[in-house]
Amino acid sequence: MQGSLTPLSVLGPQADDERQRIRRQFESGVGARETVAALCQLADSNIRQVFGEVLRVHNTPSDGLCLLALGGYGRRLLFPYSDLDILFLFGNERAEQSFRPLIADFARTLWDLGFRVSSAGRTLEECKRIEEDNVEFHLALLDRRFLSGDSELFEKLDTRVLPGSEKQARAFMLAQLHKLTKDRLTRYGNTIFHLEPNVKEAPGGLRDYQAAVWLRQVAGGERGIQGSSAAEEDLASGAVDFLSAIRCFLHYSNARNDNTLTYELQAAAADRLLGVSDGLPRDAAEWMRLYFRHARTLNRQLLRYLEQKTVTPRSLRQRIFSAARAAKIEPRNGKPFAVRDGMFEVLDQHALSDRAVTFQLFTEAASTGVPLSRRAERSLAYIMKHPEIPAHNAEVTWPVLRAILAADYPGVALRPIQRLGLLTEILPEFSRIDSLVVRDFYHRYTVDEHTLRTIEHLQELADPPDARGTHFQTLWKSVDRRDLLIFSLLLHDIGKGMAVENHVAGSLEALDTAAHRLQLSEEETSEVHFLIEHHLEMSATVQRRDIFDPSTISAFANSVGNQERLQRLCLLTYADIHAVNPEALTPWKADMLWQLFVATSNHFSRTLDRDRLHAHDELSLLEQIRAHVPNIGTEEIERFLEGFPRRYLAVHSAAEIAAHLSLSQKLRSEPVQTELHTTAHTFSLTLLTADRPALFATIAGILAGWGMNIIKADAFANAAGVVLDTFHFVDLHRTLELNPTEIGRFRQSLADVVNGKAPLEPLLKDRDLASRARPPKVAIDTRTNFEDTSSEHSTLLEIVAQDRPGLLYDIGSTLARLGCNIEVALIDTEGQKVIDVFYLTEQGKKLSLHKQEILRRALQGKLE
Amino acid sequence: MMKLEAIIQPSRFESVKDALREAGIEGMTVTEVRGHGRQKGHTEVYRGREYTVDLLPKIKLEMVLPDKLVNTVVDTILKTAKTGKIGDGKIFLSRVDEAIRIRNEERGENAL
Numbered sequence: 001m002q003g004s005l006t007p008l009s010v011l012g013p014q015a016d017d018e019r020q021r022i023r024r025q026f027e028s029g030v031g032a033r034e035t036v037a038a039l040c041q042l043a044d045s046n047i048r049q050v051f052g053e054v055l056r057v058h059n060t061p062s063d064g065l066c067l068l069a070l071g072g073y074g075r076r077l078l079f080p081y082s083d084l085d086i087l088f089l090f091g092n093e094r095a096e097q098s099f100r101p102l103i104a105d106f107a108r109t110l111w112d113l114g115f116r117v118s119s120a121g122r123t124l125e126e127c128k129r130i131e132e133d134n135v136e137f138h139l140a141l142l143d144r145r146f147l148s149g150d151s152e153l154f155e156k157l158d159t160r161v162l163p164g165s166e167k168q169a170r171a172f173m174l175a176q177l178h179k180l181t182k183d184r185l186t187r188y189g190n191t192i193f194h195l196e197p198n199v200k201e202a203p204g205g206l207r208d209y210q211a212a213v214w215l216r217q218v219a220g221g222e223r224g225i226q227g228s229s230a231a232e233e234d235l236a237s238g239a240v241d242f243l244s245a246i247r248c249f250l251h252y253s254n255a256r257n258d259n260t261l262t263y264e265l266q267a268a269a270a271d272r273l274l275g276v277s278d279g280l281p282r283d284a285a286e287w288m289r290l291y292f293r294h295a296r297t298l299n300r301q302l303l304r305y306l307e308q309k310t311v312t313p314r315s316l317r318q319r320i321f322s323a324a325r326a327a328k329i330e331p332r333n334g335k336p337f338a339v340r341d342g343m344f345e346v347l348d349q350h351a352l353s354d355r356a357v358t359f360q361l362f363t364e365a366a367s368t369g370v371p372l373s374r375r376a377e378r379s380l381a382y383i384m385k386h387p388e389i390p391a392h393n394a395e396v397t398w399p400v401l402r403a404i405l406a407a408d409y410p411g412v413a414l415r416p417i418q419r420l421g422l423l424t425e426i427l428p429e430f431s432r433i434d435s436l437v438v439r440d441f442y443h444r445y446t447v448d449e450h451t452l453r454t455i456e457h458l459q460e461l462a463d464p465p466d467a468r469g470t471h472f473q474t475l476w477k478s479v480d481r482r483d484l485l486i487f488s489l490l491l492h493d494i495g496k497g498m499a500v501e502n503h504v505a506g507s508l509e510a511l512d513t514a515a516h517r518l519q520l521s522e523e524e525t526s527e528v529h530f531l532i533e534h535h536l537e538m539s540a541t542v543q544r545r546d547i548f549d550p551s552t553i554s555a556f557a558n559s560v561g562n563q564e565r566l567q568r569l570c571l572l573t574y575a576d577i578h579a580v581n582p583e584a585l586t587p588w589k590a591d592m593l594w595q596l597f598v599a600t601s602n603h604f605s606r607t608l609d610r611d612r613l614h615a616h617d618e619l620s621l622l623e624q625i626r627a628h629v630p631n632i633g634t635e636e637i638e639r640f641l642e643g644f645p646r647r648y649l650a651v652h653s654a655a656e657i658a659a660h661l662s663l664s665q666k667l668r669s670e671p672v673q674t675e676l677h678t679t680a681h682t683f684s685l686t687l688l689t690a691d692r693p694a695l696f697a698t699i700a701g702i703l704a705g706w707g708m709n710i711i712k713a714d715a716f717a718n719a720a721g722v723v724l725d726t727f728h729f730v731d732l733h734r735t736l737e738l739n740p741t742e743i744g745r746f747r748q749s750l751a752d753v754v755n756g757k758a759p760l761e762p763l764l765k766d767r768d769l770a771s772r773a774r775p776p777k778v779a780i781d782t783r784t785n786f787e788d789t790s791s792e793h794s795t796l797l798e799i800v801a802q803d804r805p806g807l808l809y810d811i812g813s814t815l816a817r818l819g820c821n822i823e824v825a826l827i828d829t830e831g832q833k834v835i836d837v838f839y840l841t842e843q844g845k846k847l848s849l850h851k852q853e854i855l856r857r858a859l860q861g862k863l864e
Numbered sequence: 865m866m867k868l869e870a871i872i873q874p875s876r877f878e879s880v881k882d883a884l885r886e887a888g889i890e891g892m893t894v895t896e897v898r899g900h901g902r903q904k905g906h907t908e909v910y911r912g913r914e915y916t917v918d919l920l921p922k923i924k925l926e927m928v929l930p931d932k933l934v935n936t937v938v939d940t941i942l943k944t945a946k947t948g949k950i951g952d953g954k955i956f957l958s959r960v961d962e963a964i965r966i967r968n969e970e971r972g973e974n975a976l
Contacts, residue, residue: 546947547875588896589896601910602908781912800911833912
């Protein structure tokens, strides 16, 4: 540059010295805020000096030209290797032409001084127009700051030109900002959890904060988007400080504008306690926990802003109309919350001080899949953070939690429950895995995030997003005790946050305290214990064993114990793998998992008849039963148990077995003993009596005659010939539900018909068969399959058919008519499909091939 | 230099990987694949539906080795991957003309 008063040879080293000084300050512990401000000041003074000198050299006044700082530089946030975003503003086109050579000199000099300049030029007139394909420029203009030159020109731009055009284009800008933000978040997988996050651009990064500020600014402040509370701003401010410190550190470490927080740099940042105010040493995993907490703060704030509607200019007529429409949304059934625009809103905030109401809201969210709006969450947060508002019903009981966990969309409730800190109130154990990082290249998410994602992967099985979930969809829909499965998932990895060698042991410890506090029953605790203890077993079997080898299946089946547990364990395994990272559950792995499930499930049904109880060997069980029925001797207990299939133990607790035993003691005086229980939507009938021909068909017929649709059943017999049949059915016509006095008549009818005191036919004749005429929603072909190898003394018959009332009676009566005795039966329903397994004998032996064929034809004819 | 491709049973993978590591082989590429040779597919009937696996799941290992290590690696895989049943898999060897390390452009066996 000619004739400059301060040569480059002086300016250059001065700028370098100052940069080094700022860097030394940062590395000695000065905060990021001060560092970026100092870098900004350095840039400002150099730019002003160089600009002044260039004007002098070109002998030109600055009239008609000014320099503006834009974007981050405009906000006085200049990171060590960030570009300087500068705008050359010209008064008119003539000025633009005349200043061109000067600008070239200016930019070149700044580059020589080590400043990376990214510049644009506009005339004042051009700034009036919104460039629809360059929204980023207009966003950068929002942070404009005068640097040097014609200040009057800047005033015109700042106070007259831009406010007008920004107001006019507000709706467009807001929509574009939404789009840009959502596109960016999508590019990064809509998750803050990256192993090596980009601290500027990734969700949870600095851009999230800036986008939230822009949204507020473009929308016009309080009138448009609701601002954050002071507490939220404090939290966000702390997060920005932390991430800014990381960004400075990354720039200095990489010597370029690289914002990726790599594994190595995570360790280095942790070593120097970057951003840590308490001075306590942390390893990289613990330090990243801080990172994710701050990232979560910024991301949640942004998502809250994004969720709010864009503000569009409305006429008075439009405003009146929408106000009138809003007033028509009434609380549902007197509840202080309602659904508006696809989200739950709180209508009466103070009602939420009653935790029972709060959990009612969560239960409805979990049942319907309708999420809470961010505004609703803020209402809840407000109540929780104000101790002067007394909370009622603060203790959450297991039945309340169960209702959420058993619902179709538990994740929809659990997410806000976790965000609000309620999850750690209910389950303090969960705090051990809050933002806990597992530092390997396989686990993408923190442990708490992984846990919640497991639950979300299960709930999306209602409508699987891809082929990996197709097979498991039916399991999710039919699994028993979903609440225990979800509870197991909540606890399964808590041990990772404990100082234990094996995280499973730690998780089991957490279960002990949680189950005790929430008062789960012994059976429930035992079930959850099993799932947690074995949660890695299915995956390990798939990976390390030959799943096409029957001995592998047999060993695995022995370990699992029964079909119901297998179903829960399979779903847990599916969810656990799926939630490790988006690619973890490959189609290959999903298929292998399904194959293992199918093979094991078939093993259970095919060994039903083979594995019988020898009561004498079941010492622990005998003791447990004796505890419930101390007045019954051991010999009688053994006599009762002897010969039942092992499945009987798998599906009944010691208390239930004791109750059955007590019933069996009364058979001498009353030959048919029944027990009837109601559950949420079904009835459960247990019937004990001596075996006799066509018994199963008779009971099925009585139930059909009363209009009951059987959805599940077990039929067992012990060595003494006592039959214990359990039927789960739906009361199609609500006879028993609406007429409780009919329950006694129903039970008497069962006893009378089974005893032969009353005929079955009248019951069946009068029953309305109109339901047969209704075409099924899904057509199921009838299939019968015989197998002679599963049992030494019975033939296995598997029937798959279209469900309809009276079906089981038709099957049972056909079997009876053809002289087949049912040794064991396992009845199940899956939507419109029934899957019935019978172990049959004829005169104490397996069925001949000829008999099998007769039976096949008879059943096909009856069932189609 | 030789390229070694081995198709093995998934259940043998961990043992093979550990044994190769002990033999000093650190680098390999692992892919989940499906296929069959003489081993027949597998069909299970579950709730009235047939689930047939025609192409059985396998693991493919690939590595490029200096000539002097080839026999060691082949022996190691043969020992650890074998179950004696149909479906154990196969090993293929092919000659490699050149190997280049991208980071520093090293060539030949030094790049392995």
